[in-house]
Amino acid sequence: MKIFENLADLSAQVGQVVGSSEWITITQAQIQQFADATGDQQWIHTDPERAQAGPFGATIAHGFLTLSLLPQFFEKTIAVKSARMAVNYGLNKVRFLAPVPVNSRLRAHFKLVKSDPIEGSGLQMLWEMSVELEGQSKPVCIAESVLRQYE
Numbered sequence: 001m002k003i004f005e006n007l008a009d010l011s012a013q014v015g016q017v018v019g020s021s022e023w024i025t026i027t028q029a030q031i032q033q034f035a036d037a038t039g040d041q042q043w044i045h046t047d048p049e050r051a052q053a054g055p056f057g058a059t060i061a062h063g064f065l066t067l068s069l070l071p072q073f074f075e076k077t078i079a080v081k082s083a084r085m086a087v088n089y090g091l092n093k094v095r096f097l098a099p100v101p102v103n104s105r106l107r108a109h110f111k112l113v114k115s116d117p118i119e120g121s122g123l124q125m126l127w128e129m130s131v132e133l134e135g136q137s138k139p140v141c142i143a144e145s146v147l148r149q150y151e
Contacts, residue, residue, distance in 0.1 A: 006082040007123045007151055011115040018112050021073040023105040023134060026061050031102060034065040048102070056099050063096035066106070066141045070129055073108035074147075082151045089124065092144035098133065105134040113144070122150035 002019040004010040010018070028048065035046050043050045044060055051059040071088065100106065114126040124146060131141040 001076065002078050004078070004080045007080055007149055010078070010080055010112070010149075011123055011125075013112045014115050016112060018110050019077040020110070021077040021108045023107045024069070024072075025105050026065075026100055026102060028059060028102050031059060031061050031065065034062055034068070038062070038064070040064075056101060059102045061100040061102070063141065066096065066100055066131055067094060067143060069106065069131070070108060070143065070145060073129075073131075074110065074127075077108070077110060080149060080151075083149045085150045087148045087150075089146040089148045092126070092146065094141070094143045096141050098136065098138055098140045100133060100140050106140070107132050107134075118148060120150055122148055124148050 031045050035041050040062055044054055044056065045051075045062055046059065048059050051057075109130045109132065111128040111130075112125060113128050116124050118124045125148075127145045127147060129141075129143045129145055130139045133140045
């Protein structure tokens with residue numbers, strides 16, 4: 001984990017890959033919980049037997065499940081001691097470039113693209129986030145995320 005004393009120290013990292021998360025394993029239980037929460041019960045996610053004969057040879061994680069892991073990846077990768085709060089402000093671009101098979105491992109890489117002061121002693125930061133599937137060179141998901149942090 002990269003720890004910064006304050007937002008100014010983090011802001012000085014513009015243009016750099018600030019950190020990479022630890023690996024996490026995507027389980028069928030997670031995929032099913034996400035399907036239950038969202039109502040997306042498509043068989044490629046929820047039916048292991050049918051998915052085994054399908055195009056991916058196993059069930060795959062929902063793209064939005066992969067995307068929803070970004071806050072968890074971020075929280076375990078980058079911290080600012082003086083920050084009292086962080087708010088997800090939105091996404092500019094998201095692409096799902098490859099499937100995420102059940103029981104595979106993912107990690108995320110965070111590049112700080114832009115950092116601007118905002119009202120209330122904070123920064124609005126644009127992060128380029130890339131999610132890597134272990135053993136693959138092509139990312140499975142890339143996203144531009146706008147995050148606001150306040151001191």
